[in-house]
Amino acid sequence: MTAATPQETAPTDRRVSTRVGSISESATLAVDAKAKALKAAGRPVIGFGAGEPDFPTPDYIVEAAVEACRDPKNHRYTPAGGLPELKAAIAAKTLRDSGYEVEASQVLITNGGKQAIYEAFAAILDPGDEVIVPAPYWTTYPESIRLAGGVPVPVVADETTGYRVSVEQLEAARTDRTKVVLFVSPSNPTGAVYSREQVEAVGRWAVEHGLWVLTDEIYEHLVYGDAEFHSLPVVVPELRDKCVVVNGVAKTYAMTGWRVGWVIGPKDVVKAATNLQSHATSNVSNVAQRAALAAVSGELDAVAAMREAFDRRRKTIVRMLNEIEGVECPVPEGAFYAYPSVKGLLGKEIRGKRPATSVELAELILEEVEVAVVPGEAFGTPGYLRLSYALGDEDLAEGVGRMQKLLAEAR
Structure with a gap:
């Protein structure tokens, strides 16, 4: 009898099925979890990752x-x-x-x-x-x-x-x-x-x-x-x-x-x-x-109040992001996300590093100024970042302000 080759035996040795093993972790939840872990460790992290309103349930x-x-x-x-x-x-x-x-x-x-x-x-x-x-x-x-x-x-x-x-x-x-x-x-x-x-x-x-x-x-x-x-x-x-x-x-x-x-x-x-x-x-x-x-x-009074706050934050985040050289952010008309192109920053030197992808740029932003954003690779389009503006006005301004100072160093 001929011995089975490694290729023939491999499927029975696999511990996780191909179907489930091929699933990627939710990038948005992963970024949010990392930001919360850093916060729990006492770091002043501001997270733009999770798509959830910062308001309590009515x-x-x-x-x-x-x-x-x-x-x-x-x-x-x-x-x-x-x-x-x-x-x-x-x-x-x-x-x-x-x-x-x-x-x-x-x-x-x-x-x-x-x-x-x-x-x-x-x-x-x-x-x-x-x-x-x-x-x-x-x-x-x-x-x-x-x-x-x-x-x-x-x-x-x-x-x-x-x-x-x-x-x-x-x-x-x-x-x-x-x-x-x-x-x-x-x-x-x-x-x-x-x-x-x-x-x-x-x-x-x-x-x-x-x-x-x-x-x-x-x-x-x-x-x-x-x-x-x-x-x-x-x-x-x-x-x-x-x-x-x-x-x-x-x-x-x-x-x-x-x-x-x-x-x-x-x-x-x-x-x-x-x-x-x-x-x-x-x-x-x-x-x-x-x-x-x-x-x-019930009535829609609660969402009307939230929408007013989101609209205010929408205008703030778009304005601040577009003030960064190399960033282009269209005005979002719905939901609570900004999706700026950062292709103008890739390959430039920022604090001794040259991020070549939006993944690397997001990692740099988290490491250097403790702001968590989600890279565009998670959404099928490299070269972008997603920032949720469903967070408090002060945190939003502080977080994007940190990004402005960091990315202004790009050369």
Whole structure:
């Protein structure tokens, strides 16, 4: 008998599966964790990494959770797809906020937006199906697509177009294997917001080619100036039978830690995703669901106050970043991120070092002035940095001020 070669035996020796072992760590969470660890060690680090509001969850939502804790019915299993009353409330909220009319049976409650995205892709993708992903993209999108067996196909937009991709770019990326196009407006990481005409153009193109669309509307209420949010299946109703909407309470109600998101889509897709969730996690925490019910059923006063603060910080961070020679920062119209190009700084000497990539530049900024930012490599576009302005005004000014002083030394 011939002995097996090392190549033949290697698969049985692998401790972590290829599928899971190939997943990259969330770069945004990694930067945030490093910043918090340094802070805990007494370092005066200012973190621009995490995309979460610095405001507390509104009191009425917290009180709803407190009451839910006391009610024994919340101490038991509930339907895997979500509390019926929360699903109905989300259907009502969706009609109120975006004009999209859906039934409660088209809603699945998930453990945050990330689970919503993964389960949506898992429900509609078969191995080898391609998903067109506008870049810069949020770090989780391509990983969720790969885990679901799909193939992410990035389409890159830059600062010259305000980080908006065109239909011509989407068409150039389309192949016989394309099944889904991802659409995100307002965008993380760029803050780009598509106009109604641009939304319609993307939707009409998807309908023409029989494509599915997954649209992430988590930042629907965070738009500024003259920009407006437009829900794709409302603008292009013909798309609704092949459109999946993901959303959640995290950004609108400062509830990132409560972990409640949802999927809205055709009933067969939602049923399939619900079956998946019934084996993966079962129901979302009942207490968190009760808090979300209070949130989506209530007024939008809290988000209006947050939006005012974000708008003020948006103007400050863009102005300060554009004061740095070698940095170009378009004005974001939504979400709470600035995405400046730093290509003009790469290769220049800064305190004895010559960062060649935005990863190296981000490391230099953290080491030298203790400011944590996320490099553009995490979002599919090297040469950029993402800074969240969902932090206090004083910290924002101090943090960017430190960057200004450091990067002014570039030669």
